[in-house]
Structures are given as structure tokens and as C-alpha cells.
Amino acid sequence: MDVLAGLAQGFAVAAQPLNLWWCFLGVLIGTAVGVLPGLGPPATIAMLLPLTHSMAPSSAIIMLAGIYYGAKYGGSTTAILMNMPGESASVITCLDGYQMARKGRAGAALGLAAISSFVAGTLGVVGLMLLAPPLAKVSLAFSSPEYFALMAFGLSMVVLLAGASLVKALLSMLVGLWIAGMGTDLFSATSRFTFGRAELLGGIDFTIVAIGVFAIGEVLRSVEAPEAGQLQQVPRGIRNLLPTRQDMKDSRFAFANGAIVGFLIGVLPGAGSTIASLLSYGVEKAVSKRPEAFGTGIPEGVVAPEGANNSETGGALVPLLTLGIPGSATTAILLAALILWGLRPGPLFIEEQPAMFWGLVASMYIGNVMLLVLNLPLVPVFAQLLRIPAFALLPIILGVSLVGVIAVSPTAFAGLLVAGFGLAGWLMKQWDYPAAPLVLGLVLGDPMERALRQSLMMSQGDLSILVSRPVSATMLGLAAVVLSIPLARRLNAWRMRAIDS
Amino acid sequence: MIAWRNGDVASGLILAALGAFIVQQAWGWEYLTPDGPGAGFFPRWYGMAMVVLSLVLVVRGVRQRAPSTPKAHDGSTRRVLACWVALVACVLLVRPLGFPASFALLCWFVATMLFGKRQRIAIPFALVAAVAFWLVFDIGLDVALPRGLWGA
Numbered sequence: 001m002d003v004l005a006g007l008a009q010g011f012a013v014a015a016q017p018l019n020l021w022w023c024f025l026g027v028l029i030g031t032a033v034g035v036l037p038g039l040g041p042p043a044t045i046a047m048l049l050p051l052t053h054s055m056a057p058s059s060a061i062i063m064l065a066g067i068y069y070g071a072k073y074g075g076s077t078t079a080i081l082m083n084m085p086g087e088s089a090s091v092i093t094c095l096d097g098y099q100m101a102r103k104g105r106a107g108a109a110l111g112l113a114a115i116s117s118f119v120a121g122t123l124g125v126v127g128l129m130l131l132a133p134p135l136a137k138v139s140l141a142f143s144s145p146e147y148f149a150l151m152a153f154g155l156s157m158v159v160l161l162a163g164a165s166l167v168k169a170l171l172s173m174l175v176g177l178w179i180a181g182m183g184t185d186l187f188s189a190t191s192r193f194t195f196g197r198a199e200l201l202g203g204i205d206f207t208i209v210a211i212g213v214f215a216i217g218e219v220l221r222s223v224e225a226p227e228a229g230q231l232q233q234v235p236r237g238i239r240n241l242l243p244t245r246q247d248m249k250d251s252r253f254a255f256a257n258g259a260i261v262g263f264l265i266g267v268l269p270g271a272g273s274t275i276a277s278l279l280s281y282g283v284e285k286a287v288s289k290r291p292e293a294f295g296t297g298i299p300e301g302v303v304a305p306e307g308a309n310n311s312e313t314g315g316a317l318v319p320l321l322t323l324g325i326p327g328s329a330t331t332a333i334l335l336a337a338l339i340l341w342g343l344r345p346g347p348l349f350i351e352e353q354p355a356m357f358w359g360l361v362a363s364m365y366i367g368n369v370m371l372l373v374l375n376l377p378l379v380p381v382f383a384q385l386l387r388i389p390a391f392a393l394l395p396i397i398l399g400v401s402l403v404g405v406i407a408v409s410p411t412a413f414a415g416l417l418v419a420g421f422g423l424a425g426w427l428m429k430q431w432d433y434p435a436a437p438l439v440l441g442l443v444l445g446d447p448m449e450r451a452l453r454q455s456l457m458m459s460q461g462d463l464s465i466l467v468s469r470p471v472s473a474t475m476l477g478l479a480a481v482v483l484s485i486p487l488a489r490r491l492n493a494w495r496m497r498a499i500d501s
Numbered sequence: 502m503i504a505w506r507n508g509d510v511a512s513g514l515i516l517a518a519l520g521a522f523i524v525q526q527a528w529g530w531e532y533l534t535p536d537g538p539g540a541g542f543f544p545r546w547y548g549m550a551m552v553v554l555s556l557v558l559v560v561r562g563v564r565q566r567a568p569s570t571p572k573a574h575d576g577s578t579r580r581v582l583a584c585w586v587a588l589v590a591c592v593l594l595v596r597p598l599g600f601p602a603s604f605a606l607l608c609w610f611v612a613t614m615l616f617g618k619r620q621r622i623a624i625p626f627a628l629v630a631a632v633a634f635w636l637v638f639d640i641g642l643d644v645a646l647p648r649g650l651w652g653a
Contacts, residue, residue, distance in 0.1 A: 167554050174551045190540035223584045224577040391616035395608040403638045415592030431508035449543045456537035
């Protein structure tokens with residue numbers, strides 16, 4: 001009953017004309033961003049975040065979330081038409097989507113991608129709606145030690161966000177913690193890492209780091225190696241985008257698989273949509289009667305990963321909104337956005353901001369419908385974005401980034417900082433340092449330090465407070481388990497080698 | 502042969518130096534107070550972790566013969582640095598020249614110098630982009646973009 005009442009309240013918020021407009025704008029920008037290779041949702045949300053300061057927070061989160069899930073829809077267009085993932089999670093869609101396009105079935109592939117995104121995206125929102133409120137109620141009993149353990153658990157997820165090197169992921173996270181610690185320490189009024197600059201007394205604005213590392217860093221990477229690909233024939237007319245009855249029959253399990261796997265992976269912080277789509281593709285192949293056909297252009301190979309990466313969005317919002325734990329770079333930026341607007345994502349969020357939470361949930365239902373309508377007939381229009389030349393696109397991204405910085409802090413110092421972080425973002429890419437752990441450290445560093453210090457104040461310096469309370473002990477235990485995953489993997493590999501030899 | 506251009510060694514050394522700096526700074530702040538951890542508590546730990554992890558990276562990089570990351574294409578690093586310097590120049594010119602003029606210069610530079618476009622394409626593009634940004638952000642979205650020389 002609570003859920004229905006909440007949903008009714010949410011639709012009252014989301015259906016306001018202004019919020020409908022922001023939702024539409026969000027999913028439209030999201031689709032465009034998803035179509036354009038390179039410019040992902042974290043960079044876009046970071047660039048646009050400063051412009052949301054004058055908006056009502058509920059409208060702003062509706063728009064930013066629209067960009068987040070809208071990009072998942074758009075990413076499939078580039079994957080299918082160019083064999084290039086417009087968005088990282090669409091990389092698996094290239095396997096069968098592009099093969100379908102090469103066989104002259106681009107329309108069916110795009111249609112299946114849009115329909116599965118809609119079905120799974122909507123089911124993901126249902127999951128968010130049903131799971132978030134009870135989880136928030138459980139976490140209402142949290143105090144500083146539990147919060148510290150929760151943040152430590154969130155930071156341990158860096159293991160899962162690590163690419164090729166765990167050491168680099170951990171270093172990236174430590175740099176994030178360092179940046180988060182800059183400014184005046186609120187407990188002792190000590191200035192930390194301010195280098196004598198008054199501008200740094202308040203710390204470095206999260207937006208500046210995010211715009212630099214993600215947007216400017218991405219532009220510099222694109223300048224270094226502009227990507228080129230051949231665009232397949234874009235089908236025109238809605239009839240050419242509808243899959244056949246046989247396609248739908250072949251994909252019936254893939255729809256459910258994508259939605260369930262995607263949501264479950266989304267709830268786990270750190271796993272992310274790329275893993276969700278990869279896993280659902282693997283599950284689909286494992287249970288298929290024709291596993292050998294995967295990769296040759298079959299509908300299930302498009303439906304499962306596309307569904308999973310859209311359903312993952314709903315799942316990823318569960319830990320973000322109920323525990324304040326982001327699982328990816330995009331959700332970390334959304335968390336920072338909520339904090340910047342003066343809100344407290346966490347156990348009390350649904351209770352304190354019911355209109356915002358339920359408004360967001362309702363807007364996601366509406367947004368998914370908008371995306372289906374946008375993506376079926378307007379695919380040829382979005383595909384034209386792929387023809388925008390790099391010489392025009394890159395300065396525009398730089399310009400939007402600069403406007404974002406000016407909106408946050410109209411000083412040359414802030415501009416130079418963002419340029420510095422841009423160069424750092426490019427170097428991180430050059431040297432294979434993942435950016436997501438940096439954002440995680442940046443967002444969680446400050447609250448984690450605060451929670452630790454408050455906990456130790458409560459216990460008068462006794463560290464056992466962190467392990468003597470059941471919830472915090474369990475979470476710290478879970479963090480230890482997550483951190484030991486690489487060690488377990490290494491031991492397993494060593495054992496297998498020993499058996500082989 | 503040790504590949505000093507190996508990114509792991511270079512980045513490891515930079516981060517080790519940063520970690521050492523963090524620890525050195527944190528040593529000057531209170532570690533524990535009667536109320537609990539002081540301002541130096543947290544930085545001291547993550548600083549030390551940074552030193553240890555970056556040294557692991559350096560050792561691994563030194564033991565590795567080939568660079569761990571593929572080298573960039575010829576001349577591409579120069580293009581990146583040129584773009585970055587242009588961005589920095591644009592940031593510094595925003596105050597004196599105003600946003601539209603400095604942004605137009607940035608657009609022109611990227612189009613001509615980095616992508617080799619002719620002036621008949623680059624100049625109109627730069628002007629249209631600058632005006633469009635002014636209209637969308639300053640007039641449309643009410644972001645107060647610096648006006649510089651053209652300011653009221």
C-alpha cells in the first residue's frame with residue numbers, strides 16, 4: 001500500500017509539465033550522448049551538473065537520471081550501425097547487433113534493442129520501487145560506526161571496478177581520498193593541502209574534478225586518436241524497425257534474462273552495466289539451444305545485453321539512494337549532485353524526500369516510454385549525430401565544460417584546475433588507471449573520514465567499536481571478503497597451475 | 502633493459518612522491534586528540550598506502566621489459582599538448598577578452614591547427630559556435646559568462 005501511495009505521489013511530481021520537459025530533455029541528451037562514441041554519461045552529467053544549481057532538485061535529478069538511462073538506449077545505435085560501442089555497456093551488443101546490420105537486418109536489431117531496453121528498463125524501475133523502501137528501513141538503525149563500515153564496504157568495491165591492475169585502481173582511489181581531504185578540516189580547523197591558496201580552503205569542488213577527468217580527459221584522448229568507423233545503412237520507417245514474430249519468439253527468454261541479471265548486478269555496487277550485459281550474454285549463450293550461432297547476428301545476442309544494461313540502472317539506484325553508496329562513476333556523480341543540492345542520500349532519503357524519490361521512480365517509467373517512442377522512429381535522426389565532424393564536436397565539449405566551471409566558480413584558478421585535471425585524466429587513460437575509483441574515493445572520502453572520527457569519539461578512541469556492533473562488523477567482514485577476491489583468484493590460478501604440472 | 506618510458510615506472514614515481522608529500526604534511530598535524538583522531542590521522546594512512554602501492558608499481562615496471570601500455574601514435578602527444586595549451590590559453594583569456602571571443606579562438610585553433618580545416622570553414626564555425634554558446638548559456642540559461650572587453 002505504501003508503494004502504491006508513494007507511486008501516486010511520484011506521478012503527481014513527475015507529471016508536472018516542467019518535470020516532463022526536464023525528463024524529455026534528459027532522455028534526449030542521454031540518447032544523443034549514448035550515440036556519440038567517447039562522450040559517456042559521467043562526462044555529460046559532470047558538465048551539466050553546474051547548470052542544475054538554479055533548478056529544483058527534483059527536476060534536476062529527473063533530468064540527470066534521464067541522461068543516465070537514456071545513454072544506455074543510445075549506445076546500442078552506434079554498436080549496431082558502426083560496430084563501435086557508443087557507451088561502454090554496449091560493447092557486447094556489437095557482437096550480434098553489427099552482424100545483424102551487415103546481413104541487412106539493422107532495423108530489426110535496432111528495434112529489438114529499443115524494445116528490450118524498454119522492457120528491462122521498466123522492470124528495473126519496478127525492482128527499484130519494491131526493494132529500495134524496505135532496504136532503507138533496515139538501514140535506519142545506522143550510526144557512525146555502521147556508516148564508516150558502509151563507506152569502507154563501498155570503497156572495497158574498487159576491487160570490482162579495477163581494470164587490468166588492482167594496484168592502479170587502489171592508487172586512483174587514494175588520489176581521490178587525497179583530493180577529498182583538501183581544505184579546512186571541520187573538526188580541528190586545520191588547513192590541509194591548501195598550498196597557501198585561499199581558493200582551496202573550502203576544498204576542490206567535485207564538479208571541477210569530474211569535468212576535468214571525464215570531459216576534458218576524453219576530449220584530449222579523442223584529439224590524440226580520432227575514432228573512425230563505417231556507418232551501416234540506416235533503416236527508415238517504423239515498419240523497417242519492427243522485429244519479426246520469429247525474432248520475438250527466439251528472444252522471449254532473453255527479455256527476462258536481461259532484466260533479471262541486469263537488475264541483480266546493478267544492486268551490487270561496483271559491478272556495473274558492462275559486467276551486467278556481459279553476464280546476461282553469457283547466461284543466454286549457456287542456456288541457448290544454438291550457442292554456436294552467437295556472434296553471427298542473432299536476436300537473442302542483442303536483446304539480452306541491451307536489456308541487462310538498462311535494467312542495471314534501476315538496480316544501481318538502490319544502493320545509491322538507500323545507503324548512499326555509488327557503484328560506478330555515473331552513480332558517484334549523481335551522489336555528488338544530490339549532496340551539492342543539500343540532500344542526504346542514504347537511509348533517511350526516502351523518508352525525508354518522498355516526493356523526490358517517488359518522483360524519480362515515476363519519471364523513470366515515463367522516461368522509458370519516451371525513450372521507446374524516441375528510439376523507434378527517430379533512430380535515423382540520432383544516427384546523423386555520428387556524422388558530426390570531430391573538429392566541431394570537440395571544441396563544443398570543451399566549451400560546455402568551461403561554461404560548467406564558470407557556473408560553479410567563475411575564476412581563472414578554477415579554469416586552470418579543470419585543465420589540470422583534464423591532463424591528469426588523459427594521463428590516467430594513457431597509463432591505464434581507471435577513473436571510477438578516483439571518483440569513488442573523492443565522493444566517499446570525506447564522509448568516511450567523518451564517520452570514522454565520530455565513531456572513535458563515541459568510543460573515546462577504542463577501535464573495537466567498529467567490530468563490536470553486528471552491522472558494522474558484518475559490513476567490514478564483507479569488505480574484507482571483497483578485498484580478498486584478487487588474492488583468492490591468484491591462489492586459485494596457482495592451484496590450477498600446480499594441478500596441471 | 503629498463504624501459505623508463507614505461508608508464509608504470511613514471512606514474513609510480515610521481516605517486517610515490519605525492520604519497521611521501523602527503524605523509525610529510527600529515528606528520529605536522531595532530532594524529533590523535535583527546536576526542537579521537539586528529540587532522541593527520543586519515544592522511545597519514547592513505548599517504549603511506551600510496552607510497553607502498555606506487556613502489557610496488559615501480560618495482561613491477563622496472564622488472565617488466567616492455568612498456569605496459571601501447572605508445573601513442575607519432576605526433577599525437579604533440580596534438581594533445583597543443584589542445585591542452587589552447588584550453589589553458591582560453592581559460593586565461595576569458596577574463597580579459599570575454600567568453601565568446603576566447604571560445605571562438607579555441608574553436609578556430611582546434612579546427613585549423615589540430616584538424617587542418619581551411620579558414621573558410623574554421624572562421625565561420627568559430628563565430629557561429631561562440632554566438633550560439635552566448636545565446637544558449639548566457640541569454641537562455643542565465644549563466645553569467647564573462648564579457649571582458651565587451652562587458653557593459
